[in-house]
Amino acid sequence: MLTSIDSLLNWDERTYMPLEAGPYRAEQITLLSGVIHKRRTDPRIGQWLDELFDSDAARDRHSDPGATIHELKREYDKRIKLPQALVEELARTAVLGQQAWVKARQENDFASFAPLLEKMYELKREEAQALGYSEHPYDALLDDFEPGARTAQVAQALAGLRTELVPLVKAIGEAKRRPNVDILKRAFPAALQEQFGKQAAAAIGFDFQRGRLDVTHHPFCSGVGPHDCRITTRYDERFFPSSFFGILHEAGHGIYDQGLRPDWFGLPPGSYVSLGIHESQSRMWENAVGRSRPFWQHFFPTLQRLCSSAFGDVPLDDFYFAINSVQPSLIRVEADEATYNLHIIIRFELEQALITDDLQVADLPGAWKQKYREYLGIEPPNDADGCLQDIHWSAGLIGYFPTYSLGNLYAAQFFEKADRDLGGLSAMFARGEFSPLREWLREKIHARGQCYKASELGELVTGQPLGHAALMRYLRGKLEPIYGL
């Protein structure tokens, strides 16, 4: 419950907090982290968990009590390895780091942010040592976000995806048909974007009686309670996909949060499986649903009415092609579905090198540019659109990025299975019916909480192990026809 209070402090910091309140907020969060860590590492809790672990209740690891005992013990055993001072220092550095990052990004000033980033990596190396690992220090950090996953496995999965993706992206680059993306750059007032985004988020099932939408620098979704899930966005009045698909994405996260069992809030049966599974939900609603033609058969007339100056004269098919344009670009959160994973692979490789000290923070801007040239054929003109674009590292979220790609892989597998189970989602979307998919996800994924590991849940739901075949089928099925390949 104190963790949910921490979530509110963070949400507020990134939405409404006055400018000069930053340093004290860092102190508040630091203090609270200390109180939380102290309570969670209370030796009495360790004793109770040891006793419970030997009881009958723990036998079935997939039952509610069994999962509770196993997960809490896993967490406890990890936490007691971390010194209190390190936990507090990490929390403080994360808040100060995020504040420095906001400023550095605005002013395109990597140098002002570098000392905090160095400090953060130093602390994360300490954390990896304290936690221990068998193969790679990165394993220890990855486990926080994708419990049970290993660096080597993730590297292999992403390499497999890349092998098939690169030729597809290349073929698209050479295709003669090109979308007219300029139609997406027409003026669209933020207030109307908000209205439309909220309408769509509510239609796919985000419950505004139990949640909110606010404005922030770097969009996120935060659960502040079992009936309090807050999503955020930022508006660009000259490029509406940036906020609209961002809202669908965060609403996808929010629908997962809102689908967790409230009576188990904060405990494993009422918690999400992993960030990869969480991301599978956001990416599915954003892309498989939100960038589908049937979705826009339903919503495009509304959009045209709402802002006819921008969309009144646009044919649906031109719009559909434009929002599915594939084009190597600099900003991850605005990347298309096909090139997105290349952005992830770059970050995944760089953070491994930073954690092992094979790359120095001072050399990060150069290394970043080099990899973008190599994988995407383009180079950022500045750090603001380069290595300063993401909040993650400033907040200590190292080992987080690969979960985005795992999310894409899981999303494609889940969506394919749901489509088969429910007998054709397209016709439903075209009628504005999103509840069958949502209820399917609720039953198969949300309601199960953390009773299965990500890879177990994937197999249980789809009958298939994690792989990239479904994602490639999905991308080819959509992109080859529109690009005339």
Added chain:
Amino acid sequence: MLTSIDSLLNWDERTYMPLEAGPYRAEQITLLSGVIHKRRTDPRIGQWLDELFDSDAARDRHSDPGATIHELKREYDKRIKLPQALVEELARTAVLGQQAWVKARQENDFASFAPLLEKMYELKREEAQALGYSEHPYDALLDDFEPGARTAQVAQALAGLRTELVPLVKAIGEAKRRPNVDILKRAFPAALQEQFGKQAAAAIGFDFQRGRLDVTHHPFCSGVGPHDCRITTRYDERFFPSSFFGILHEAGHGIYDQGLRPDWFGLPPGSYVSLGIHESQSRMWENAVGRSRPFWQHFFPTLQRLCSSAFGDVPLDDFYFAINSVQPSLIRVEADEATYNLHIIIRFELEQALITDDLQVADLPGAWKQKYREYLGIEPPNDADGCLQDIHWSAGLIGYFPTYSLGNLYAAQFFEKADRDLGGLSAMFARGEFSPLREWLREKIHARGQCYKASELGELVTGQPLGHAALMRYLRGKLEPIYGL
């Protein structure tokens, strides 16, 4: 510092929290109150304070270290008298009570709120017993808001004021000149009201780099950190004084908070003296400044430009008369300066009767109506505009109301002295200069924190003991000319 986190939980609950998140928020606040109480009543703190109390540092009670030791010891000695379970139950009941109150007020349904109010009074009686008192159980509760004040003294002060006020209000009621208050009821869009309110709040010195203005049901001001002070309001598009003077009022509180020394944040030298002194600041900016003619000489042209459809054809003097209209009314927060204290006296008497069990909660609506008939000559047609209009009791703030009237008394005394010291505030206001008064208050009151008790500070600053003469001079000086008495 945990208290400031609690402030954020409360602020959020009353501004942005989703509807269904209420019960869990109650649990969060309850848990945090428990953690705070446990830390504050740690016997080691008692030992330290005992040792410090005997040290040289404690000798001068008005020095920073002396005030710190004396105030913290006073607080500690009070707190250890309260059982942990009672503290937690009070916190939980306060949150649930406020939620029930919002609903009950909207639906004019006192019966749905009554059980929680009964529970609250029961707990407050327990609290008074646990704290102890020499004369009246109400003393124990009053001390939380106005440290050192006694029920009997307050009752006497208010009686003195009433004696002079009643004939003045009566004379005004019989005056031939009447203001045209309909000009205040012209349509004025909320967005423009917000813009104007923010401009005025900033002009008198509320710092928006260190604060915010948001919307709520029942306006309040909350300090979330040394550089994070949040004020709130509610907009009535057909009666702008309700939000505008509300904003000035809360900004007055905020200017006090922002004038406290940040390096002593959360400790006595960086804390406010009492609610009475806090209210003296809000009432001074709201009334002595905000309802003065010179203030509007400066601001009225701006208001006329901003909403010419409402004010373009209104002469300044008509406007000035209208915002200073005196008229017995039902809603305390919208009452004029002259009748305001009668609203307070009613609440002050009722809460004393409720705490001593001389009045039952079930009989409150009737007793409320009777007192309004008796003191103000009017009777509320329903409970929403009667005994359900204030949030205080639902939140456990019993003993709080009289501090509003103490605030009016102090405000008049301080303002009279500032006017003399600074050589005529009117001319400054007419030029839009508010910083001389603000800096005077900062030096004489804000920067002194809690180093003096309210009555000591009053005498130190004005050379006079607390009394009602200054307030009566101020009211007569303003009201007699405009009503032609």
